[in-house]
Amino acid sequence: MELNNTEAGQWQVAEKIYEGKAKQIYTTNDPDLVIIRYKDDATAYNGIKRAQIENKGILNNKISSIVYQKLEQAGVKTHFVQQLNDREQLCRRKNVIPLEFIARNIAAGSMARRLGLDEGHVLSVPIYEICYKNDRLGDPVINESHAVALGLSTFLELTEAMEMLRLINEILINLFANLGITLVDFKVEFGRLDDGSLILADELSPDTCRLWDSETLERLDKDRFRRDLGRVGEAYEEILKRLS
Numbered sequence: 226m227e228l229n230n231t232e233a234g235q236w237q238v239a240e241k242i243y244e245g246k247a248k249q250i251y252t253t254n255d256p257d258l259v260i261i262r263y264k265d266d267a268t269a270y271n272g273i274k275r276a277q278i279e280n281k282g283i284l285n286n287k288i289s290s291i292v293y294q295k296l297e298q299a300g301v302k303t304h305f306v307q308q309l310n311d312r313e314q315l316c317r318r319k320n321v322i323p324l325e326f327i328a329r330n331i332a333a334g335s336m337a338r339r340l341g342l343d344e345g346h347v348l349s350v351p352i353y354e355i356c357y358k359n360d361r362l363g364d365p366v367i368n369e370s371h372a373v374a375l376g377l378s379t380f381l382e383l384t385e386a387m388e389m390l391r392l393i394n395e396i397l398i399n400l401f402a403n404l405g406i407t408l409v410d411f412k413v414e415f416g417r418l419d420d421g422s423l424i425l426a427d428e429l430s431p432d433t434c435r436l437w438d439s440e441t442l443e444r445l446d447k448d449r450f451r452r453d454l455g456r457v458g459e460a461y462e463e464i465l466k467r468l469s
């Protein structure tokens with residue numbers, strides 16, 4: 226889909242450099258900035274399950290923009306510059322480290338399955354995991370030595386990323402708790418700027434976080450799509466409503 230330059234304001238769109246499952250990335254006339262466009266496509270189980278969820282891109286763009294602004298206010302360095310319109314945000318261009326960093330406060334999803342834990346089991350300490358971003362291999366869980374041996378990062382960089390992940394987890398637990406939402410787990414990615422500094426990248430939305438209503442334990446995230454629970458869009462709208 227072509228971007229509407231007038232919507233994007235003073236930043237002229239140059240070319241599409243990436244199209245993923247849920248987002249497209251465009252270069253701009255400023256070499257340090259890109260425009261990220263959020264799509265309505267939803268996928269699960271490594272692309273096996275696919276659907277369109279009406280307005281998901283709009284909701285995720287708005288939710289992620291709010292969350293990123295809160296993180297910036299709390300001192301976390303991120304790629305976020307500003308929300309441009311319903312579907313697009315302006316972000317800093319970076320080299321994304323091909324690792325997924327997952328924080329878990331409550332057992333759920335793949336970790337609950339892998340370790341035989343009941344979903345909902347409150348972990349005595351948060352668990353931080355690294356996955357190798359590789360669709361062909363199904364994004365396997367790895368540790369720091371794997372990441373360094375595979376040439377994906379350095380021990381120094383991973384230490385910094387893990388510190389940022391811990392801080393982000395603390396900030397987000399509090400942010401959502403104040404809205405009556407339990408942050409079960411989430412995934413983030415980090416990017417490297419040309420000077421080597423690390424910034425938080427990708428999105429933070431119900432696509433990438435497990436968010437449960439604190440009282441009813443109702444799932445307000447992508448598990449509604451993954452598990453055919455229905456009312457997917459309504460759950461994302463509820464998250465936006467509480468954040469707004």
Ligand code: TMP
Binds near residue numbers: 432433435
């Ligand atoms: P998991 O339980 O399936 O490993 O997911 C853990 C968290 O990471 C959950 O909040 C969803 C998020 N996640 C993504 O954002 N993208 C992914 O590709 C995967 C596998 C998980």
